[in-house]
Amino acid sequence: MSTMTQQSDTEAPSIPHAEGTDLVIRLEQVWKTYQMGDQDVNALAGVDLTIKRGSFWAISGSSGSGKSTMLNLLGCLDRPTKGTYLLEGRNIADTSDDELSDIRLKHLGFVFQNFHLIPQLTVQENIALPLFYQGIIGADASEQAAKLATRVGLGDRLEHRPTELSGGQQQRVAIARALSNNPSVLLADEPTGNLDTATGNSIMELLGELHAQGKTIIMVTHEPDIAAHADYELVMRDGNIESISENPPHPSRSDHGGHGS
């Protein structure tokens, strides 16, 4: 994993994990209301939350608790009905669809439960997709994609199709894709949900490494041992935050630096 240490040195040297005053996300009295027939349903009911740069959050909660709505909102796939959502100091509540797309493109990276790779594209092309929409194409994009593939341990699979890869490998490609625009926040929706325990653990290790390098990660999960990897565990209930607890340092992070040889 020597490449990873190198990466962390060049990519995020100025964001020390411990320094906590730098906010990436701030929610103030955020409401999300859906119309179901003639009834209004509050998926989010006045949520307040601040997320520091470089922190790792796990969101859990029973179905219907509003955790999916929360992730969609944080991921700028949706806008709050009421309230303020500041991402990198910018209020998301009053943006157009195009602006929202632009924010996703520049500041956010998504990792999904079902990997969500595009089947007709190769590994390299999938990873380079965010670059493509940023207008970075050709040799620059290929080089960057190849580097990211190597970083997630798939440097020798560049020309493979997603269907030729195992689930764990596909999720690694998805993570590499989410990293290619160097996002402020990495959002993961049940990243291990479709993987066996061993593969799931290796994916969590990868996320842990990224966290150790200073990435802000927000993950939705219902598995307690997966949630245990995060710094903070947030539990949702009836559209609001039930509890936030700070975890002790996880073994997968604690031995960062000496790990992987």
Next chain:
Amino acid sequence: MIGSRFFRNVRLGIKTLMLHKMRSMLTMLGMVFGVGAVIAMLAVGEGASREALDQIRRLGSQNIIINSQKPVEQAAAGAMNVRMNIYGLLYDDLERIRQSYETVERVVPAKLIRGQGRVDGRTLELRIVGTSPEWSQLVQRNLLTGRNMNQRDMEEHSNVVVLTEHGVRRLLAGRQTLGSKVLINSGYYTVIGVVQSEESQSSTMQTPDQNIDAYIPINVAIERYGDMSVTRTSGSRTRELVELHQIIVQVDSIDHVESTAAAIDRMLSIHHPKGDYSLSVPLALLRQAESTQRTFSIVLGSIAGISLLIGGIGIMNIMLASVTERTKEIGIRRAIGAKRKQIVGQFLIETVVLSVTGGLIGIGIGILIPWIITLVAQMPTAVTAWSVGLSVVISVGIGIVFGMYPAMRAANLDPIVALRHE
């Protein structure tokens, strides 16, 4: 940069379409046959009409042609009895037309006499055309060698003849042509020129046997053969007295052709109550043929247009299915940060690639079919540049028009819903 991104999009579109080769090919078939049909139909129509129009045009668009015509009741009577038929245009008519109309530029008379040409042992049925030197200016026929008849031939009542290439080949093959003497009926004529034969290919126009014409000065024709002709059929003889068989009138401009023709017709009908003449205006025929051709093209075009429409609907249908099938892909792209217009662009490029590829193959087929028709059925065809150009425009247009709806539908999907789609 935008250019290379566009090409990447096109490449991606092709790649995506290649994932479903069979489906893409079947989708394209509609366009292939639609465009192929448009070009082939127009080529066949164009070929047929071009030939007809050419023949009419050669008669001269500024000309009015008046022919002598045997009146109906006399034609019936003449078949049974030995008697004299007197009908047709008169020398007086010629003078009347020449002097009465300001818009008339030239008037050329013609006497048509059946005859036989003879050189040594060889004989050939000829149509003797007694006419004036102006004939050659009115009727466009290429002079191959020698000269046309001139005013001096008329004044000197010269026994000269202009033959056709066909006539020369039959009568004078292997000999010196110009200056040779040819015996026509009872008199000798000196050959002064040869004009190109007129091969009449289609039977749509009633063209006289112009390739056995022998042109001589009209005054010589009158002196030698008179106005009477005798036709012998089995058991009966028909004598006919016709002064002039044809008068060709040239009008000073195309704009005056129809009004002059009407005036001449009125005048002639007074002097010919039996109606023993017919008047035809090549310009009118031309216009009629052109309008027939236009109708023909519109009908063919509509049929081809319907097949193109069906092709377009087929493409739209497949693209709608494709949007549904790829809902998740659209969701992924949107989540990553693709804007609506980029999704529209992606799907639009795919439909345009489909329709244009289909269109290009269709153009190939549309050019091939007329070529085969010409080869096999000996029918003239003409693939026009504008029909090919039109097809390219139409196929791009169909791609855009029928691709727009599926593309908009793809772009307007809610990314959250699209991502959840299975």
